[in-house]
Amino acid sequence: MRTVEEIRANYKKFTDSKIEDLAKYESKSLRRDVLSVLKDEIIARNLDPNLITWVDAENDSLSEMEKKNLKQRIKHLPCPTCFKKNGEIYGYEITTVISFLIYCNDVTEFKITCSDCAKKAKSNAILKTLFLGWWSRSGFFVTPATLLKEIVNRLFYKEKISNRVIDNFIATNTGMFRLKGMEKEALLSLLKKLNREKY
Template sequence: MHSIEEIKENYKGFSDSKIENIARNESKGLRKEVLGILKEEIEKRNLDERLITWVDAETNTLTDFEKQTLIRKIENLKCPNCGLKESKLIGQEFNTIVSVILFCNDTTENRILCSNCGRNKKIKSFLINVSAGWWSRRGILLTPYTLIKDTINFFYKKKINDRIIAEFIEHNNGMFRLHGTDDETLFGLISWHNNDYEIPETDEENNNE
């Protein structure tokens, strides 16, 4: 582990853009003394003062009570997909494979939806997998694995829900501290999460030969 003096010297040598990137994206994982060095560099360089506000918000972690209250609020929001409030929102995982000869695209999407929208999306993913997942060497192996995984996941819905909701709360800690946790803010963040949060794995098989 580097000493504080070594870290100070390192930060002095960082570019403005690197300091800004650390403040925006990495401050949550920094030790308290390193946060002080980061904020000092922001002030010295006359960078945007809102960076310090963001660092303070990101590192002011929600308490367990706040997290539990937030989970209940999330569950009782209207669905960001259909706009209805007929059932509790659930964190759900969707795996989709599309492959053609030398190309295989394997995507995992984590979404927070009502049970009806989740069921419809599961059916859509299943139909895509059984019709378009087999048409490459990697797809032949990956498609049955994914179909089995989705079947097993059916028995671990609560565990998957807890993980996805926890990741959503952790990822948006700073936003909650800055903007609160009213229904409108939560709905907007979940809508953004559902549109942008996916983990694609693209493989062009000819690159592996």
């Protein structure tokens, strides 16, 4: 493991944009002692002071009680997709396979939504996979595995997957919760963003 002084010397060689990227996207994965090096470098280079605010917020972990309360608050929000209140909302993994000759695209989306919107999204993904997933060598193997996984997950792992998706959403957005709060509008805005992203 590198010493703080070695890391400090390396950071001095980085460009301003590299330091900004570290602050915006990677600060959560840095050791505590390295965070102070990053913040010192931001100050020394006279970069945007909001970067330090973000680094502090991103690394101000939620307590177990805060996570538990936040999870309950999320589950009882209106659906961020259809805006209706159809009972609790859950976390879902939705995988689509599209392949053609040597090309195979296996995309998993994570959504937190009501069961009606999830059914539509899952049905759409299953139909695309059924009709467009088989047309390459790798697609020929990935498609049945994906369809089988979908059936098994639906029957046996719905709650486990939901908890994992919501827990990951909470862990990923710590900084946003600290800066924007955990009220309904802030949560719905973050959930809408999650539901549009593809991985």
